[in-house]
Amino acid sequence: MRLVLLGPPGAGKGTQAQWLKERYGIPQLSTGDMLRAAVAAGTEIGRQAKAVMERGELVSDEIMIGVIAERLRSPDCARGFVLDGFPRTVAQAEALERLLAERGEKLDAVIELAVDTEALVERIAGRFACAKCGAGYHDRFKRPAVEGVCDVCGGTEFVRRKDDNAEAVRTRLQAYAAQTAPLLPFYRQRGLLRTVDGMAPIAEVTAAIRRALEDIAG
Numbered sequence: 001m002r003l004v005l006l007g008p009p010g011a012g013k014g015t016q017a018q019w020l021k022e023r024y025g026i027p028q029l030s031t032g033d034m035l036r037a038a039v040a041a042g043t044e045i046g047r048q049a050k051a052v053m054e055r056g057e058l059v060s061d062e063i064m065i066g067v068i069a070e071r072l073r074s075p076d077c078a079r080g081f082v083l084d085g086f087p088r089t090v091a092q093a094e095a096l097e098r099l100l101a102e103r104g105e106k107l108d109a110v111i112e113l114a115v116d117t118e119a120l121v122e123r124i125a126g127r128f129a130c131a132k133c134g135a136g137y138h139d140r141f142k143r144p145a146v147e148g149v150c151d152v153c154g155g156t157e158f159v160r161r162k163d164d165n166a167e168a169v170r171t172r173l174q175a176y177a178a179q180t181a182p183l184l185p186f187y188r189q190r191g192l193l194r195t196v197d198g199m200a201p202i203a204e205v206t207a208a209i210r211r212a213l214e215d216i217a218g
């Protein structure tokens with residue numbers, strides 16, 4: 001299964017990718033996570049991306065396409081993947097199409113998580129993650145079952161993202177509207193776009209994606 005999760009920052013892409021990777025036995029390719037790892041490791045890409053990410057702007061297409069091209073060559077992507085945060089521009093979408101075509105592959109579906117802008121700000125403000133395994137949580141909408149303990153790995157340290165502040169969030173939402181929203185007609189034209197109501201509670205969004213994918217599989 002080759003999937004793209006599309007939606008503004010805070011829409012729930014990472015949250016839904018979590019079960020999709022289990023369900024289909026495919027890796028989650030989060031370009032945001034890859035860049036944060038590169039920044040933490042102090043690689044050349046990390047050095048180039050750090051300030052851009054902190055402002056909430058998009059990292060260059062050239063860097064991002066290089067990152068994804070390399071990641072797609074890994075053997076674990078042979079049976080598919082769920083892309084979360086890529087593509088974010090039409091140039092990235094076109095490059096992805098080319099990269100897949102070279103392998104005789106194409107996307108199965110692009111799932112759009114549609115969420116009101118006001119809800120996004122609240123979701124991002126309350127977001128935190130396990131420092132050890134990266135599992136995502138929310139102050140109101142998704143607390144760990146045991147307070148202070150990660151449901152997934154038992155970790156007890158949690159982190160908040162540096163770019164989840166009001167100013168960077170504003171820039172990220174503008175970047176989505178200007179540079180990423182044009183992907184909706186791009187994928188609609190190709191018959192790949194499935195829009196799901198991302199305003200519903202997490203479990204209902206999961207159920208809606210499940211139905212959309214069953215529909216595609218026939």
Ligand code: ADP
Nearest residue numbers: 010011012013014015123127137138141201202
């Ligand atoms: P994205 O990967 O699209 O940026 P996340 O998956 O990190 O978004 O979700 C943003 C925040 O909103 C997280 O704290 C997550 O727990 C929470 N969240 C995700 N989906 C929902 C939902 N359907 N309803 C309420 N909160 C949600």
Ligand code: AMP
Nearest residue numbers: 031032053056057058059064085086088
């Ligand atoms: P995310 O974790 O998806 O919210 O991404 C965090 C930040 O990483 C974004 O605000 C961008 O600065 C950068 N980023 C992640 N993916 C991409 C991409 N596909 N294209 C450009 N920048 C990206």
